[in-house]
Amino acid sequence: MAKAVTKSAGKPATKPASKPAAKTAAKPAAKAAAKPAAKTAPKAAAGKTASKAKPAKKQALTISMLKPSVNNMTVRVFARAAGLDHAETDAWGQTRSPEYMARNPAHLTPMIEDKGLPRGVLWESCAIMQYLSNKHGLEKFYPKAPAKRAMIDSAMFYLIGTLYPYVARATYPALGFPQYAGEVGHSDAHPERKSEAQKAAVAAIAEPLEVFHSFFRNGKPFIGGKNPSIADIRLAATLEFLAVINYALPKWAKEYMAAMEKKLGKAYAGPAGDVRGYIAHVKSQANA
Ligand SMILES: N[C@@H](CCC(=O)N[C@@H](CS)C(=O)NCC(=O)O)C(=O)O
Numbered sequence: 001m002a003k004a005v006t007k008s009a010g011k012p013a014t015k016p017a018s019k020p021a022a023k024t025a026a027k028p029a030a031k032a033a034a035k036p037a038a039k040t041a042p043k044a045a046a047g048k049t050a051s052k053a054k055p056a057k058k059q060a061l062t063i064s065m066l067k068p069s070v071n072n073m074t075v076r077v078f079a080r081a082a083g084l085d086h087a088e089t090d091a092w093g094q095t096r097s098p099e100y101m102a103r104n105p106a107h108l109t110p111m112i113e114d115k116g117l118p119r120g121v122l123w124e125s126c127a128i129m130q131y132l133s134n135k136h137g138l139e140k141f142y143p144k145a146p147a148k149r150a151m152i153d154s155a156m157f158y159l160i161g162t163l164y165p166y167v168a169r170a171t172y173p174a175l176g177f178p179q180y181a182g183e184v185g186h187s188d189a190h191p192e193r194k195s196e197a198q199k200a201a202v203a204a205i206a207e208p209l210e211v212f213h214s215f216f217r218n219g220k221p222f223i224g225g226k227n228p229s230i231a232d233i234r235l236a237a238t239l240e241f242l243a244v245i246n247y248a249l250p251k252w253a254k255e256y257m258a259a260m261e262k263k264l265g266k267a268y269a270g271p272a273g274d275v276r277g278y279i280a281h282v283k284s285q286a287n288a
Contacts, residue, residue, distance in 0.1 A: 006088040061086040068278030073237040073271040074125040075110040080267035129230040155231035163208040169201035236260040
């Protein structure tokens, strides 16, 4: 498995970073969201810890990411599970800076920088996983056979186009993330209207969720079959957000997420820990 080297803003993931990212190595996963990043090198999926004294080797692949985000968790899990040597830069508070926007006018994370990309960078979690799978011949995660590949693509497009907007409308108010322009949640509508809209989104999640189960998994452990595919990484990461609203996941989904974590081990648990740490923080603030 690959080592992930994290350059962080040196602040806890739970607060916006106002300073430019400093070149400190951050602790990965579980405790990172709750604690300020320590100046120790991260324990990567491989379980190896880079020496504190040695400067991190320049990685060919870098990922700009936000620790509390499941869009980012997706690519962070994938890079670890695929064993890709890479470095992570914590972009908290930086995505709208002139430097970032000059490279990425969409101001989005995850974003990779990789030699050979026509514009030097690539965003959109699914496109990143597709590109890296193609580049490194990772058929295990993204089969080459057209029909099999089409199912993975279909599951990912369905997630981004249908399930994720429901999840965002249902969870972003609780997560404290900005809503999308044009949505009730974004407007100055009465709080009751916003609450109704959020409840409608929560109610709408069940249908696409069942589609992933009955159609895409179709009796198999994962959408990818016996092993998780990039569509599975995208789905499991997305479902992590539902914990913030205590969404009652169906039994199959709980088992599926546990199976993903078991199969991918630290590659999953590390980035998931950041998301879970943020959710725990948000919940503790709400209950305070
Ligand atoms: N569909 C995109 C969504 C990416 C996205 O929404 N990224 C958010 C974090 S969850 C972001 O970077 N926002 C920062 C900004 O807009 O300035 C993906 O899957 O990568």
